[in-house]
Amino acid sequence: MRCQRCKGQASVEVRRHHTAFCNEHFIEFIDRQVERAIEGGKMFTRDDRVLVVVSGGKDSLALWDVLHRLGYRTSGLYINLGIGEYSQESQRKAEGYAAERGMDLLIADIPHDYGMGVDAFARATGRVSCSACGLSKRYLFNKVALDEGFPVVATGHNLDDEAAVLLGNLLHWQTAYLARQAPVLPSTHPALVKKVKPFYRIAERETAAYAIIRGIDYIIEECPNSVGAKSLLYKEALNLLEQAAPGTKQSLYWGFLERGRPLVQTQDDPDLRACVHCGQPTTAEVCAFCRMTERAAARMQVRRHSAHAASSDAPPETPSRERPVPAHPVIPAG
């Protein structure tokens, strides 16, 4: 195949656009798609400081790379989620990328700041890992952006990610989630930072091709918690459809943005107030992240206490109900 632009040997085929590019013009294609997303969605300008959330994977490092090359004012944010070796390795990739290029990287460290990682949050509160992880990431990138004065946070979600989330929301007709799914979520409260997804026009295999062509050293392994995740199943189903009819994912997601989302976007913005514990915006008295981390901390305390009691050969000195540490602290179930 020939490059659509220069007629030289093509290296990347983009079937859904019936085209192909050489390395140089593929990068140009990506740049053009990202600029269209940023300008079309009024995501940010070259004057705005943009916080790019980087996981160490191909999508987010590629996004940071594109935005930096295009002259946007970016800093990276790596969030250590405490997922064992996977987190350590992905942090090395993010740090390596930034250090090599002299780019500004912030680190948020959940195990350091909260005493445990997202897996422990999940176990202790009966959430699935991906739910505890997503909640933690959304909380932290908003908090860091606010604390550090960034008006906008960019994430590396690509077309495949968005199409898979959309399919999941449609399979269960989650109309509230459908209403909130968009490449641009404006700030609806002074303490809620604008969130944007400049890669929503770019397919996953294209972000991978970009990262390879640009020589970005990223973590190839998937998160160990993603094994059996519904999102991977939805991607598999969409890949089957895309294979038979290139452009299906784009048609699903872009069509939703054009014709589907306006139908569900009826509800008003919720009333937000400051969490009484951390000050972050929430619809409740205490925000979901504080509720999760506080419940996790309380449960961990119970576990340590029980373990101690079980390992002791001596009979307890006092009946358990009189112990100073409550054996059954009141923890809301929901």
Place this chain on the structure above:
Amino acid sequence: MRCQRCKGQASVEVRRHHTAFCNEHFIEFIDRQVERAIEGGKMFTRDDRVLVVVSGGKDSLALWDVLHRLGYRTSGLYINLGIGEYSQESQRKAEGYAAERGMDLLIADIPHDYGMGVDAFARATGRVSCSACGLSKRYLFNKVALDEGFPVVATGHNLDDEAAVLLGNLLHWQTAYLARQAPVLPSTHPALVKKVKPFYRIAERETAAYAIIRGIDYIIEECPNSVGAKSLLYKEALNLLEQAAPGTKQSLYWGFLERGRPLVQTQDDPDLRACVHCGQPTTAEVCAFCRMTERAAARMQVRRHSAHAASSDAPPETPSRERPVPAHPVIPAG
């Protein structure tokens, strides 16, 4: 596994309901689901004459079988579409089913009445076969029902069929099609018969199990035109999802009916008038079926004329523009 009802040996598992049944109680389960569909959707009563469109396949014969057993006043309608040996074989199955049980079957014969089958309609008018076929069936079952005084037409579309159509409409955000997808399409004009799908709560493997248990002899082959059809691809993708999460198809389609369809159901009923050629309801001057069959007839005439001209060794007696049969009849393109 044990039958949920009688605790005897189960023969059919219904994973999406976390249950299983013996033959007898599976039939009872199917009957209950069909009654719920009919009553919940106010489809028809035991006083109404119902025209059941039967293709000779498992779904439509199973539907006719259920409705007949449940005491509804039914007649079958078989439409010969002129798809070679497949049509002949499926007609034999429909006729055999009706004859064995002494049930009333009407036959509509497209090649006999219109001089060619749906494949020829498709070829001559540049439609895909499934489009020409669907248009012909919708036209004919409405016409036969009107002519024979049936207030309602029932088709054997099952949950898998409806979920696949829905997925296709969502992948392309066909909002007009979404608005019209429902198990009950009421009559919106005196010449437009009500259409219902009493099997919309029943999965495809359940209609197959029903047909086998009831000893119905149906045509097993798929229509030869369905090879490569998008509907089969959508079913494959949905089967992948259903396998991993039983209940996915049900959640997609029933969720759409409950929460999705009310969002798209905004447009008014179109203004219908009588087709000037056949009198059937249409939004245009001439209905789509008459346009298709008339264009097909005109093209066939052109082909025969050209073949005659090419095979003749003698020079034409008159220049072609002066021939009495126009070489290029004016045929609208769209």
